[in-house]
Amino acid sequence: MSDGPATVQATPPQAPAAGDARTRILDAAEAIVRARGVSGLTLEAAAREAGVSKGGLLYHFASKEALLTGLLARMAEWMRLDFEAAIAAQPEGPGRVARAMLAWAFELTPEASNERCDRAAAVFLAAFHHDPALLGPIRAVIARMREAVAADGLPPGHGGIIMAAGDGLFMARIFGLYTPTGQERQDMHAALSRLLEQRP
Amino acid sequence: MSDGPATVQATPPQAPAAGDARTRILDAAEAIVRARGVSGLTLEAAAREAGVSKGGLLYHFASKEALLTGLLARMAEWMRLDFEAAIAAQPEGPGRVARAMLAWAFELTPEASNERCDRAAAVFLAAFHHDPALLGPIRAVIARMREAVAADGLPPGHGGIIMAAGDGLFMARIFGLYTPTGQERQDMHAALSRLLEQRP
DNA sequence: TCAACTATACCGGCTGGACGGTCTGTCAAC
DNA sequence: GTTGACAGACCGTCCAGCCGGTATAGTTGA
Numbered sequence: 209m210s211d212g213p214a215t216v217q218a219t220p221p222q223a224p225a226a227g228d229a230r231t232r233i234l235d236a237a238e239a240i241v242r243a244r245g246v247s248g249l250t251l252e253a254a255a256r257e258a259g260v261s262k263g264g265l266l267y268h269f270a271s272k273e274a275l276l277t278g279l280l281a282r283m284a285e286w287m288r289l290d291f292e293a294a295i296a297a298q299p300e301g302p303g304r305v306a307r308a309m310l311a312w313a314f315e316l317t318p319e320a321s322n323e324r325c326d327r328a329a330a331v332f333l334a335a336f337h338h339d340p341a342l343l344g345p346i347r348a349v350i351a352r353m354r355e356a357v358a359a360d361g362l363p364p365g366h367g368g369i370i371m372a373a374g375d376g377l378f379m380a381r382i383f384g385l386y387t388p389t390g391q392e393r394q395d396m397h398a399a400l401s402r403l404l405e406q407r408p
Numbered sequence: 409m410s411d412g413p414a415t416v417q418a419t420p421p422q423a424p425a426a427g428d429a430r431t432r433i434l435d436a437a438e439a440i441v442r443a444r445g446v447s448g449l450t451l452e453a454a455a456r457e458a459g460v461s462k463g464g465l466l467y468h469f470a471s472k473e474a475l476l477t478g479l480l481a482r483m484a485e486w487m488r489l490d491f492e493a494a495i496a497a498q499p500e501g502p503g504r505v506a507r508a509m510l511a512w513a514f515e516l517t518p519e520a521s522n523e524r525c526d527r528a529a530a531v532f533l534a535a536f537h538h539d540p541a542l543l544g545p546i547r548a549v550i551a552r553m554r555e556a557v558a559a560d561g562l563p564p565g566h567g568g569i570i571m572a573a574g575d576g577l578f579m580a581r582i583f584g585l586y587t588p589t590g591q592e593r594q595d596m597h598a599a600l601s602r603l604l605e606q607r608p
Numbered sequence: 609t610c611a612a613c614t615a616t617a618c619c620g621g622c623t624g625g626a627c628g629g630t631c632t633g634t635c636a637a638c
Numbered sequence: 639g640t641t642g643a644c645a646g647a648c649c650g651t652c653c654a655g656c657c658g659g660t661a662t663a664g665t666t667g668a
Binding site: 247351398 | 565
């Protein structure tokens with residue numbers, strides 16, 4: 209009994225409780241994956257980062273898988289809303305969805321884009337590592353995007369290229385494979401824009 | 409930076425299986441990741457699959473990181489050779505490198521392509537999960553590809569699109585996000601081919 | 609020629625630490 | 639006094655890495 213419960217939580221060690229515990233835990237888990245990688249995400253670490261105990265975390269998420277499922281469901285919903293907003297921001301007509309995807313992938317403010325990109329990557333990789341089947345909600349969102357692009361009135365293949373190119377840049381970023389310069393991004397954006405102005 | 413002993417050039421006394429132990433261990437590690445995911449790759453499992461003991465594995469690869477490094481070095485070398493062969497197979501002139509990349513990404517026999525794709529994905533994901541810094545050799549290979557594409561005499565952005573689209577399809581495959589139909593792949597291939605026939 | 613020695617190529621038990629999940633305890637609010 | 643929302647000790651499992659042992663081939667020296 210040399211070291212009893214000497215540590216009492218007078219004040220939370222980290223940020224002072226923004227939002228409810230559930231949201232804080234989700235945010236903490238994302239932050240840990242971004243900072244320390246997928247293997248750094250343990251229940252204890254997530255609990256500590258969120259300012260709750262391990263038991264507290266397990267009260268909200270009964271297992272690690274439940275935590276990842278929660279993370280993924282939140283992300284899928286954000287993606288869906290983002291994508292719908294991007295479509296709504298484009299004028300109607302052929303290629304509307306593809307233009308929205310392009311605007312989404314080549315967002316003008318790289319900061320905001322990178323932030324969201326990294327959050328998505330963290331959730332994505334953590335879920336995939338635990339169990340690839342957890343990506344179901346994301347797959348569903350992507351399938352709906354693909355349907356929308358396919359019915360967009362573009363020449364065959366052009367929609368697929370837009371999606372694949374966006375995915376490729378996403379992958380390059382999350383794995384740190386390479387970082388295109390601003391000029392390169394602009395050139396790619398311009399070339400893709402020309403591509404989706406064509407009609408079948 | 410050589411992990412393991414110098415290879416003996418004489419035939420092994422009695423080969424219990426195909427190839428030397430080192431190669432068998434590397435192959436076994438890849439197979440495990442493909443079959444059971446990154447988290448299924450343990451030293452014991454790799455040793456068992458390769459038909460050696462754990463101690464035997466550790467004789468050739470002093471740590472798990474050394475094993476992953478070996479896996480990655482081998483893959484980077486294969487990629488480099490593949491890419492050079494793909495370039496050599498294309499007629500000279502502007503867009504040669506981009507045509508090689510296109511042929512590489514949209515290989516005519518999907519089986520062979522998928523096999524290599526999955527092997528690469530296994531190594532890639534396992535290494536990334538252990539330590540993203542291990543991807544250095546791959547990054548180097550990609551950087552050289554990007555340089556080659558940039559000096560290929562294509563309109564700005566077109567080379568980047570080819571690369572990004574290929575990467576996107578790669579990502580879609582390794583994460584099982586979606587599977588383009590044969591028709592879709594053909595359409596994308598045709599559209600990208602048109603793209604790289606243009607001159608600045 | 610043959611015993612002693614050395615290097616190579618393994619074998620497999622062991623340990624220490626990390627991690628997911630369980631369980632009991634606590635405490636304020638209703 | 640019951641319930642919701644935690645706290646935190648604890649347990650079983652898994653795994654990387656360590657270490658002592660072993661078998662065989664090759665070398666050396668008397």
